Structures are given as structure tokens and as C-alpha cells.
Amino acid sequence: MMHRSEKVWLFLSFGMIIGFMLITGYQTFALEMGPPSYGERIDPQKVDETAPFDNPGIKQIGEDEYEVVMTLQVFSFTPSKIEVPAGSTVHFILTSKDVVHGFQVAETNLNAMVVPGYVQKITQKFDNPGEYLVLCNEYCGAGHQMMSTTITVK
């Protein structure tokens, strides 16, 4: 019932899907490039009293390694204006104090959903100096288009 060429086509199609699976799996589990999936729970109405979000800010935790504890709320990021030296790896620990927000840094692969009640983690190495635009990419209200800040890499 199937033409030979169709069998070849379907074989290639299936192979392509499996190829995507293999590459994705290799990147996720061997290279640790998986999507941000941290899931610690937090009371979304008591973010300010819960460690580490009672003290948001940037902290050096090793040579060329920084940790940024950040809260997202309408329509701002706390802390805003982050500065790190070029070549540093930055670990972001994020949560939301109200609605669902997005954490995206243009020109990098930083992109994570920040959902109230959950702690999200994502890491990025900043090699090139410059000013990076941080923005909220999940619609969060009337001032959504203003919700942004910058990361300066020197």
C-alpha cells in the first residue's frame, strides 16, 4: 500500500525526529544545557520575609562567579542595574512577588518563566563586555513594556 519512496520519506522523517531527540538529550543530560527547571516552593505573599529573597542583590561566590538573588514584581526587577566583570559566570535565583513574569536577557540564552510560588534558577557566562538589556517577556499588566533593567559587563 505504501510506495517505496514514501517509506524512504517516512524513514527519514522518523530519523529526523529521533535525531532531534538525541541531540536534545545529549545537550540536556551530558552538557547540562537543559532548560531552567528549578522548582523549590515559596509563599508568594511572603517573599520579602523568606531567605534568600529578604536580601536581594549580587554576591560574589567564587573567582569569576556571582550569585544574583532577584525578585520580579510589577513592573521592575530588584536589584536593578547589575555590574559584573567580563568572563564571569552569573547564577540567577529568581521569584515573583505577584503575577507571572518572564526573565529574558537579550543577546544571551537567558530566558525563564518566573511564576509566583516557585523559585527559578538560571545561569549564564558573560564573555563580552557591554550593556545587556534585561526585560520581562510575559505580559504582566499596564506597565509591562516598561519592565526592564540592564546588566553591565565590564
Next chain:
Amino acid sequence: MKQSGYGLILLLVMLLPPVANLLESIMITHMHMQMPILVIAGFLMAKFFQQHYLQFFAKWNENGVPGILLFTIIMAYWSLPRTMDEALTLTSVEAFKFVSLPFLAGVPLRDSWPKLSSFWKHALIIFFTILFLALGWLYMWSPVQLCNNYLVIEQITLGWGFISTAFAMVVYLVYSYFMDFSKYE
């Protein structure tokens, strides 16, 4: 014949260490994904055995009941929490899993199913529905951790997995009870 080949490929893929590790890392995918896929692999490979050992199947599995009993025993065995735990810790049990599910469950299932009367078919589905409801209840409400390798939350998840599978089987039973296929054929 080709499907026997596909079945073998499926079994070999399941044997690959990264695939096995991934599926065994979560309790529910271990029991509700890896194990059924192994049975399906055997189901596909059954064609090969049926053709090469025609006599054997005709002699020992004439009305399908012995085969389906074997299938049921193997499936019930692998539904126990302890067996999963052992599969993760003992290599011999793990090996037994990869042999028993395809060859002692999948192959007899394929050989027996067409031979069974509709009474036995429905009895089997009803048996598994009850078994799954019971296991769902066990996994959800068990106050203790049943497996050393899996957390209580995974246990509860597996319980819901059993309940939702049982639900699907109930839907099927109701459907085949109320549908008179002869009217449509």
C-alpha cells in the same frame, strides 16, 4: 516479519544505558512507560516466534489461557514495589526484567489474545482494572515509602497513574458493553 525486526530494535533501544537510566529515574515512567514498551517490543517480536515455533504454540497454548496466565503473572509480579526496587539494585533482576516482559509477557499476549473468547478478554481487562485500582489506592495512601529508590511523591504520582489507566480501561469496558459492533458491520 518486518514488525519482529522493529520489535527487536525497540528492545535494543530500551536496553541502551542512557535510555534505561532516564526511564528508571522516575518511578512512574519506569512502571508505566518502560515496562509497557518492553511488552510492546515482545508483542511485535511474537510474529517471529509464532512462525518458527508453530507447533510449540499450538500444543501449549491451544485456547490461549495458559499464555494469558503467564502474561498476567509476569505483569502482576512487576507491579509490586519491591520488584522495581530490586531491578534498580540487582543486575540479575534488571536482566530478568528485560527478558521476562518482552518474551514471557509480550509474546504470550500476542499469541493468546486472538485465541481467547470474549469472556476471557473482558475478564482479563476487568481483572487488570481492579488490580490497577487497588495498586493506585496502595501507592497513593501508603504512609510509608515503598521503594528505597523513589520518594513518596513519586509513589503518589504512580498511584494516580494507575488510577488514570484504570479509568481508561473502564471507559473501554463501558464502550464495548454498550456498543453492539454487529449492528455496524
Next chain:
Amino acid sequence: METIMNKSGKTQVIREKVNKVLGISLEDARLTKSYLSVAFLAILLGGLLGLLQGLNRAGLLELPVWLNYYQVLTAHGLLLVVVLSAFFTIGYFYAGLSHTLGGLLPKVRKMAWIGFWMKIFGFVLAVIPILMNEASVMYTFYPPMAASPIFYIGLVFIVLGVWMCAFGAFINVASWRKRNPGQHIPILSFFATGVFVLLFFGSLPVAIEVFTIIPWAFGWVETINVMVARTLFWAFGHTLVNIWYLTAVSAWYVIVPKIIGGRRWNDLLTRIVVIALVIMNITGGFHHQIIDPGISEPVKYMHVFMSLAIGFPSLMTAYAMFAVFERTARRKGGKGLVGWYKKLPWGDVRFLAPFIAMAAFIPAGAGGIVQSTNQLNQVVHNTMWIVGHFHLTLGMSVVMTFFGISYWLVPYVSKRVLTPQINKLGVIQTIIWTIGMVIMSGAMHWVGLLGSPRRTSYSTYFDNATALSWDPYLFFLAIGGTLLMIGVLIQVYAVFYLMFFAPKGNTEFPVAEVEEDAAPTPRWTERWGLWIVCMIVLVGMAYVIPLVDFIVNAPPGSPPYKTW
């Protein structure tokens, strides 16, 4: 009793014959005309709102305070995603059921009308708070943003209206099967069955979500489980888009071969595609949550497979379509490796529009495969890339197929004919639409890769250099949007001309036949109960893990917020 059954059976047989000769009955025609009218009014209004957004994103237009960007966007989404698609799909498939099953049963027709008014009522309820700026929550309405409760009640009526139509279709198909033992459901009705099964099961999760939201929006319950709501939404959201895709696919398999004067692709493979899409669809919705917190990486990885698996029937379709084209063109004397394409009726809008729609699905489907893969999704999630993607899939592949259908379906139900002038106008419309969509969606894809976010009104982010560098690309949104608006106007004109003013005559409902030497299709394809059971098992596999985790290990819930 027996004689009564026989009698009604006989009248039904007579009715079927009458239907074949005289075309659609007036009552069935009125139903489809009403559904199509609402669909095309929705595209007129929704298109206009889309143009306003395009102009705003390009920095050319500041929207007034009483009708801000997010109100416009919510209404645009609701009009095109819910109203246009639902009304077109139902109008088209009910005409198909009427044609292939020998007319709608009177009670089914009544159900479809009740469904029609429930949806209209629900839609009016939902629009009022949007206009009052009480529901600027987008059509995804993620909690803890809370719209006015009226908005959600409106959605409930829309879902109930859709269910009415789904059950109407099931009743009609079941009754036909009883009257025609041993026969396969006609292929178009087979597609319709698949679509309505998906509409019902796909909208169950969103119905559950909305029922948990309503008491919370009224303030009777203090908090809500955000991740459960989100997960339930996407179990519905992605199914919905695939439902229109399946609707478009039905025209590709069944209608287009007839229009080019050929025969249908292998019946069994066609039915397998429908069954596969029905079984695997709902689990695909999970790829909207790839960068959400609280779902472990192995679970996300397994969902990649569930999402990519949907690509397989689509790739089967791609082969089938081009095989049908080649076979038909060669029969007409087409020659050469690719030279046969000259034999296809390029000047016929009923072929041209769906053909471009199919061609657009090649990049659109490829983009879909790319973005449902974990790491690649992270690059484009919630950027303009996604907007570009669904304007390519829905705005081109689906909607252009709908346009192509309208040039024979509307005259069929209004008992008029497609005039050469309107055909020419349709060809022009198709070209304008194609250019507009390619410009707009291309620019969206590109600027999305650079990082420009979706669902955001025009912003330079305090004159940030990166954001300013996106402006030239965003300008193309205005150009594309303007072309598309011209396309909408032509299309709506053509539809209403064909419905009320075109010359009277008989238009055929083009359903292609299978090849003469086709092998009979096996009986098992008709076991819908079994497919539904398979679907439930697969949905269980996909959703039990995250939902149990979100419910058992739930964080304290969130109160409602109105942030606009």
C-alpha cells in the same frame, strides 16, 4: 416498532438521495451561512485590531487610553483564535456532515443552533469586560492576573456552545452508522469526528481551569494554584491550534484533489493520520511550559518526544499532498522531473490559496519542530519569533485554506456560483495575503531571534541601544499588517458577495474519490472508542506527573491581581 424503524430508515435514504441531487437543504444551508458570516465578521474586526497593533509596534501609532494596546491584543486574540476558528470549523464541518451523511438530523440542527447562540452570548459576555478594561488578561488569562468574573463566565458559555456542536456531530455520525452497517464513515465526516472529539476532550482541561478560576475571581476562594491553571490551559491551548490545523488538513486531503481533477490519497493512510493526530494531540501542549519552574528535566525531555511525535503525521501529509499533485498533473500530460507543475490549475483560487497554505506549512512546521525542542525553545520562548510562528501556521496554513474553502463553500450553501471576476479577485487577494504574511511573519521571526518580546506595546526600554536596534524590523510589521488588512477587506467582500449577490446556480461540494484500484480500508479504523481510550492513556502519561506534583507539593496559592 420494527416497521417504524424501517420507515424512518427509508425516509432517511430518500432524503440522502434528494440531498445528492438538489444540494444542501435550506435549513442546513442557513446554519452554515450563519456560522460563516460570524467567522468572517470576526476576521474583519480582528484584522483591524491586528493592524492597530502592527502600527503601534512600529512606533507609528499611539493607542488612546480608552482602548489600549493590551485591550486590543486581548480582543484580537479572542476574535481570531476563538471566534473565527471555532465558527469557521463548525460551519464547514456541519456543511460537510450535511453533504456526506444525507442532511443533518432535525435535533442535531437544533443543537447546532443552541450552540451558536450560546457561543454568541458567551462572546458578548467576554467582550464587555474587555472593552471596559476589566479583562486585559490576553486570551491565555494566566492566573494570578484576574479579570472580571463576567469574562470567565463568557468563556464557559463559549465552551458549552462548542460542546453542543460536538455532541450534535457525534449523534449525526452515530445515526448514519446505524443506517449504513458495514460502511466506513465518509472521509470528510471522519475528519469531522476527529475534530469534534478533539474539541470536546481538548476543552475539558480549560473548562476545569475556568471552574476553579470563577470562585476565585469572585473572591469566594482566596487563592489559586497558578501552575495547575497554567498546565490545564496549555493542555487545551495547543490542542485548539491543532484542531484548526486538522480542519485545514481535511481540505487538503479531501477537497483539493477534486479541485485539481484528481483522486484522493490512500484512504487508510489518510484515516491513520486523523487517528494519530487525535491520539497524540493533547499531550503536545506541554512544550509551552519548557522553561517553566517546577518540572524536572527528565519529564520535560520526555515531553519533547510527545510534541515532536505530532510532526510525524504532518510529514506523512506532506508526502501525500505532493504525491497527489504529481500523480494528477502527470495524468494530464505533465512531464519532466518537476515540469509537471505546469499542469496544475494555478489560476483557480480554490487551488491556489490552499496550495500556498500547504507550502507555508513547510517552514512553519519546521519552525514548530525547532521550538518544541528544549534548548532551542529557550532561545525563542515568548519572543516575537513565536508570534511569527503562529502567524505562519495559523495566519497562512490554516486561514488561507479557509479562504480557499470559502470560494466554493459559500456559493454551495447560498446556491450561487463563483464568477470569474470573483475568482480573479480571490487570486489577487491570495497574492496580497501571501506577501503581507511573509513580510510580517518573516520580520517577526527575525526580530524575535534578536530578543524582541511578544505581547509588549511599543517600547524603547528607556532608549536602550539593543531595543532601538529592533525598530527597523518592527517597521515591517506595519507594512505587512497594512497589506493583510487590504487582504481582509477583499476577502470579506468576496464572501458576502458570494453569499448574497452572486448569480444563482448550482455549486458542487468537491469531495474527491479514492483511486479505482484502491484496496479496501480495514474495519479497525472505525473503532473510535479505542482511539479515545488510547488518547486518555497518553494524556495520563503526559499530565499525571506534573499535575500530581503541582497539587501535592503546592506552594501557598496566589490571590487575584489586577495589574492593568
